[in-house]
Amino acid sequence: MASLIRHPKDFWTGIIFVCFGLAAVYIGQDYQMGTAGRMGPAYFPTILGTLLALIGAAAVIRGLIRPGEAIGKFHLKNLALVLAAVILFGVLMRGAGLVPAVLAVVLVSAYASPKFSWGPTLLIAAGLAVFSVLVFVKLLGLPLPILGPWLGF
Incomplete structure (x- = not known):
């Protein structure tokens, strides 16, 4: 039976990126956002976390579509x-x-x-x-x- 995950490295890297990105956005919710001209303490983690989660989502999708090698030995x-x-x-x-x-x-x-x-x-x-x-x-x-x-x- 074929696995849904075709490129495990991309898939699991994407999952880690999505988790860290969403964690940054979640943690940043407790702080004031501000604006692009006057950034609050939540601005940087929210923007960066969102970008990281989007990059991770793209890696997850790529891991489901593109074939690739398996994950190697864990050192x-x-x-x-x-x-x-x-x-x-x-x-x-x-x-x-x-x-x-x-x-x-x-x-x-x-x-x-x-x-x-x-x-x-x-x-x-x-x-x-x-x-x-x-x-x-x-x-x-x-x-x-x-x-x-x-x-x-």
Whole structure:
């Protein structure tokens, strides 16, 4: 018996997008919407959530129409490494500062890749750290510590 889902990757990706999009719209209902010229706190999550849900609906429909490959093996170790990198960024941001936090998130999350190599990863991490300092601290003026109190600064 043939399955109704012809492209499982697109279908389940679409379902996840629809769920996250509708959750953002639902959560945004408790806040004031505002207008396009004077946005309230609900404006961004509502618009973005709606767009995400529409993209997800398109992916679900495409998963029902277009044939495709099955979902591959679920790599739990890689998922745990990426999640740990995000949590580590949050922990390091306040105490160690922006540069160590960016270096840590790039190095730990890159280690999840089967193509991981120290040389290119260190170059990317250093480049992203410099880019983050330039954009967020210098250009946008956000009060982020470049190096935090844990490092004696």
